[in-house]
Amino acid sequence: xxxxxxxxxxxxxxxxxxxxxxxxxxxxxxxxxxxxxxxxxxxxxxxxxxxxxxxxxxxxxxxxxxxxxxxxxxxxxxxxxxxxxxxxxxxxxxxxxxxxxxxxxxxxxxxxxxxxxxxxxxxxxxxxxxxxxxxxxxxxxxxxxxxxxxxxxxxxxxxxxxxxxxxxxxxxx
Ligand SMILES: [Fe+2]
Ligand SMILES: [Fe+2]
Numbered sequence: 001x002x003x004x005x006x007x008x009x010x011x012x013x014x015x016x017x018x019x020x021x022x023x024x025x026x027x028x029x030x031x032x033x034x035x036x037x038x039x040x041x042x043x044x045x046x047x048x049x050x051x052x053x054x055x056x057x058x059x060x061x062x063x064x065x066x067x068x069x070x071x072x073x074x075x076x077x078x079x080x081x082x083x084x085x086x087x088x089x090x091x092x093x094x095x096x097x098x099x100x101x102x103x104x105x106x107x108x109x110x111x112x113x114x115x116x117x118x119x120x121x122x123x124x125x126x127x128x129x130x131x132x133x134x135x136x137x138x139x140x141x142x143x144x145x146x147x148x149x150x151x152x153x154x155x156x157x158x159x160x161x162x163x164x165x166x167x168x169x170x171x172x173x
Contacts, residue, residue, distance in 0.1 A: 005056070005138035006123045012048050013115035016041060020108030026101075034095040038104065042087075042162070045111070046155045047146050049079055055145075056138070060122060063129040071121045078114045083158075084165070086110055091166020092173060 023037040053076070061072045086107050093100040130138070145151050 002132060003136040003139040004132070005135050005142060006126060008139050008142065009048065009052070009056075010119055010123070012044060013111075013119065016044055016048075016111055017108075017115065019044065020104075020111060023104050024101075024108060028096050028098060028101065031096045034100065034104075038090070038095070041107075042159065046158050047151060049083075050151075050154055050158065051142055051145060053079060055141070059138075060126055060129065064125065068122075068125050068129075071117075071125065075114070075118060075122060078110065078117075082107070082110050082114070083162075087162050088165035088169045091162055092170035 019037055019041045023034065023041070026034050026037070057072060057076060061069065064072055086103075090100070090103045090107055093103050126135075
């Protein structure tokens with residue numbers, strides 16, 4: 001089967017949804033499990049979201065019509081809401097509490113909603129805007145990028161930012 005960036009991104013969405021459903025089933029006493037699952041979620045989400053923002057969204061935007069531009073703006077606004085509000089709230093909660101359970105539930109709902117929108121609108125449009133060869137090429141580039149030092153540095157920076165924003169949130173809540 002030919003490589004296709006849209007299939008890879010969709011598979012990552014599915015993986016994230018699975019991790020969130022596992023996280024939803026944990027109890028307040030399952031602190032280790034919660035920490036573990038949150039770590040897995042962030043390890044899967046951060047490269048995905050950052051590469052979309054840096055490569056895929058701009059490439060899509062360049063070819064998009066008016067509807068596409070709206071979809072692009074919507075997707076980006078959702079990324080920002082997750083990065084600036086949803087994730088910091090999760091980090092501001094103690095994993096052994098109902099607050100953590102509630103906030104990670106919202107986190108999962110945001111991601112599920114966003115993934116569905118991407119798949120049903122943006123990816124659908126992208127299938128028309130990018131040839132099979134281009135989609136295969138993007139898929140290879142994404143795989144290489146994920147293993148690069150630049151990506152690792154970016155992810156480490158994002159993690160530090162999430163932790164800091166969480167610390168600020170916990171002081172103000
Ligand atoms: Fe996205
Ligand atoms: Fe995505």
